[in-house]
Amino acid sequence: MKFSRPQWLPILSTGLFLTASVSLLGFAPSSSRSDLLRDHALDGLPKLVTGATAAVNARDFEALKPFTEGEVKTNFGWIKETTTKKWQSGLLTPPKTTEEGKPTSAEQFIVFHEWHTCESDGDHIHRVVKDGAGGDIKLGEEIKETDPFGLRVRHHELQIHVDAPAKHLYATDTVTFEVLPGERKPYGLFRISSDYKIQELKLGTSSGEAVPFQQVGGIVAFQLPTEDKFALYLKYDGVVDHNGSDYFRSDEATINSYFYPHTARQPATATITLTSPAEWKGVAIGELVSTKVNDDKTETATFKNDLPVVFYTVDMGKYKVTERNYKGRKIATYLLSDNPALPDRCLDLLQKSLDYFETNFGKHPYSRYAVVETKGPFGGALEAYSFATFGAFTLPGTIVHELSHTWWGGVVPSSYTRSMWNESFAEYSDELFQRSQGLEKTPPEERLLQSRQRRARAFQNWTMTKAHDTSDNAQASVGYGKGPLVLRVLEDEIGKPVMLKAMQTFYKSYPTGNSAEWSDFEKIVNMETRGDYRWFFSQWMERTGLPTAQLKNVLLKKVGSGFVVTGDIEQTAPIYRLKLPLQLKTALGETTQVIVAKDALTHFTLKSRTKPTRLFVDPQDNVPLTLSAGKGNPLIYKFK
Template sequence: MLFSLLPAMLLAAPQIDIAAIDKLVRARDASGLSTYCVGTSAAEFFFLSRSGAYGVGERGWKAELLRLPRTGKEYVVITTDLTSQDYGDQVFPIEDGKIGHRVPESLTQGHRIRHHEFDIAFDLSKLEARIVDKVTLESSPNSDDVCWMRMSPCYKVTAARREDGKDINFSQAGGVVALDLGKERPKQVILEYVGNAKMPMYAGSISKDEAQLTNDYWYPMIGRLPATYVAAIAVPSGWHAIAQGELVSKTEGGGGVRYVYRMDMPAVYFSLSAGPYRVVKAEIDGREFWVASSTMSQTAMEIQSQLYADIFKFYDRLRPYPWKSFGALVTPRYGGGALEAYSFATYGGGLPGVDAHEPAHTWFGGMLPNTYLRSFWNESFAVYCSGLFEREGAPGVREDRRLAFVSDATPSAAYSGGRVASSGVDAGPVASALGYGKGADVLQMLEAEIGTEGMLNSMREWLRSHKTGEPAEWEDFEVAVARATKRDLGWFFDQWLRRPGWARFKIEKVRLLDGEIRGETVFTGDDYRLTLDVLLRTESGEMLHMRADITQRKVETGRYEFSIPVEGKVVRISFDPHRRMLREYTDDPPSSLRSELRSLRRFTDPKTSDWLQGVGGRALDKLPENLDGCLIVASPESLSVMRDFCGQIGFRLTGDLLEYHGVTINLNEGGALALVDLPNGGQCAIGLGKTLLRPDTGKARVAVFDKYGRFLAGETEPDWDGPLVFDLN
């Protein structure tokens, strides 16, 4: 009876003009849309005026009508081309002919996908993916009769049925699919759908020579909650299919190849690609590393596997890597940057190189999943862990690396636009700035607060205790830190993660009195509780490092006194000498190779024309008399000025061997760079040796590196000028 009355009921209800809505959406007219709303302001259409963190919305939006099966309830779906980890389609209910409040993507209505069983084939003549997905569904007793699933709008569902073969009524608008499950909830739902992804360098892309379903929602999701999967992928002969987890089988026959992958780690974001890639494998320390590409050379692919080995050895200290292999897929169709897939990563280029960021996501984003709906916390950890690896895990002199790879905690104006702990995809580019920027700087400051071992133990505790398959957030890490350190650090997380901005302060009245350095901290913004690195220079030239609380005694709001006990005659003090604190910076950082090299004119001795290729700026035909602003690449054996400069820096050379800070390299398989202060106040640089990759010198002014350009030893200059440096004479 209900179904026969439904058309009349719909005719009697106020109708919305979806064509008019679509026109306003395409024009990005949020104000105009608000006239069609009830209780909804133009602010709820924020996505029309502000692109997402990774560009969603830049290609334009459109509106479609979604009518639920059986009940006929209507929704406006505002849809666009999607890339992953960003805005999704936006859904608004229609109530009495008006647009109601936006339905958050986190709303599950009591349903959850636990597992996918994919059967995937590509029709290259039509540039389509044809997918059958047997979805294992978990529904709570109070779940809604309608189950909402989301995918990229370029995928269209053609059939839906229960495990017993009975059809399920469904409707779709954009990438939003509404399934009428009825009163008896099925444990499995089988979906058939077709996709024509055509968005290279942005999202999914299917061409006649490659099928890349990366940065693409080629699978249905509910609330972006993690799920496991098994994927059977049929590809033409000569192609390789790459998906997450372990390769279970590879079967050839019938003019094609069938790959089966099993992904037992519940994940939010899935990656899958196939093409005629060359694959180079290497077993290092009992683990297989591989690189797949149609563009990289064999040598470059072999180098990349070597570079991964030390990275994974370091991350294994947090929790053992769960699979037998890790790899990199390098394809220009991906575009710029890279995307983690936990058992591999996809790159648009840029390899070979030391990349500890994407592998870090296996632990932070994989073992600990992130939906991106609340925050970009896992990007904070990936950026932070890249620096942590450089300081603590890479080869070389650890004391030297610890200073060379401290990240300058320079704030961005975007940090005032939101809170790290609660700025998810809806915050747009601000979420990206807070995730990749401020959050990573905060973790570096936390390491300084609780110590490196305390930080490692806190991450281990989080990985150990978090419930498998459940999304993680900053609050969960805070609990793990408290357990690992047995300290209440709520104040730290409150001031850095749960409020916007950064510390704005100045230090005044610094003096040496009665064996103490005394001073005052004056905040020009919100008050913070601050403990800083401090560097002291004594009368004898000795350097002393310590940590000091500069907010010890509150005088009044915004003003604090502090005292630092010292022994002996201290003549100079530098607060935060390595720029670890997230604060206002008004002075330039100390000179470093990274900041200076590109602007230096390069003179290369013809006898060493193959040294340090690609390093430095414009080439010089001959060595000028005035060396200021020059990079000299030569052997001390052929150029006397190089002998003098090497001695000044502390490089000791014997034939092809160079020794510095206890590290010895062969100049045929490594090199060195240094900034040299000239007698008349200028500066030049010297370079020696050969590398396969461009050297990474961090913030150092002197660097020795191996054949892959990895920093082994060096010297990093602290801040001895600026508003936080004081003479105590």
């Protein structure tokens, strides 16, 4: 979903134009300007930009070393993790205000940039520094996306209109910023999708004073106002045409990826006024405040979202709308398909899952929820808290998962910069709902064997606390695959009632407007259980892979009128603490006993009135085990 190595000359000339022509942006070059640019603009910088960009795109640490100060694997570890195939780069020189109130350019950065879908990677910003030994300019540490750089976006006043045939979006946004206490920087930084080019940046309103800025890719540096809380008026536009998300078609459009400024992907509230083409309807996050059809047959709708969220989506199209009033809430489908049965199927499932989640997690925060269909090149489905966007072959099946994101990702926000904990919660919530409907089935032995064999090769590269990029298959497999399995293990460990209570508390008590992580849920679990589950979160969420176990030394003895089975559960390092169900099958039925395996070799003794025919470790697959190398199933023992 991402994307030629640019030549240094146009890149550098763009950066230098914005720097050397600063008077056009409201401030003039100063004699205190960094000697970095003066000494190396015609020599070091071209070499730095060209060489570093080539090395980044080759994913080559050795090739990066000549251009990097410090440990290259520390400063540029991201090049081995990114799913972006080809990076562009540019020189960023932020406007800085001196103590005398005069603007100057005193720092420089190289920005590696490209378009990114939401919930994935972001642009990377590295300082240009002077090497202490030889005085050469090099790339230093990164300002990571997790760093808000002393700023928070608190609110958006967005106005959007589109030229659908040209695939062009036009927007203004009056953004409320707040300087974090004690963290004021010499200048401000925010991020926005590289699709959009800032045309105007003004203080307060469209008629306010022009604010000096420079944009490279999706990074905007600007002269920071003196107030600790201020508003900036942005006017910007861009062509939107991608695969996977963010595109226009003849009868619809979906805009998902950072069409608004943000800092560190932190939650913010918004009012969005959306003007859709004639005969189209628009949908955005929040409560519908007003709607009107204009003289040119376009439609303007305003949505107010008082819940601070990280990710915003705007959909519009020639939808067939079906609405239903349910328990004081309006639920609806916005479909492009001509399928008369689909609206009711979607709304029926939406009602059932909404009831389940409100009963077990807490009240849904909106008075409306919509299922919106897209037929474009959309990668699955995407939550938007008061609605969700569904791609091909996802309806109605994925409604439950996406609806649950209102709780997990919406009210309790997730930034996808450290983990994707909320995807694990959404998958687990979907599973809880399916069980409540009696849809859980014991997996056939052959499929269970294949699943455990596949797990031995999965989840090896990322831990649950660090897998965060949904566009990377290895990371997504951990968030969507391993995560819900581990939550099911936690449920069995603390009991389902306590698990649901912990989820309720997480939802109801988490501080509004702050992104959550696994460690926050760990605190809730400890509180609800009055215990210390550090061991659980450490072994399952801070390790890669899954535990490997097998039966060893199994013996069957006739003792009196019954039988005794002894044996061992052998674990391969690292050792886990596991509650394992051991099932004995006899001619009269099955009996199950749970043991705690917490050593490399854990001995067990089982008793049976009749002769057992088979011993099976965890036949329901409640514990996500992998299998040791070899033929057969080392978790099943058949008695002769």
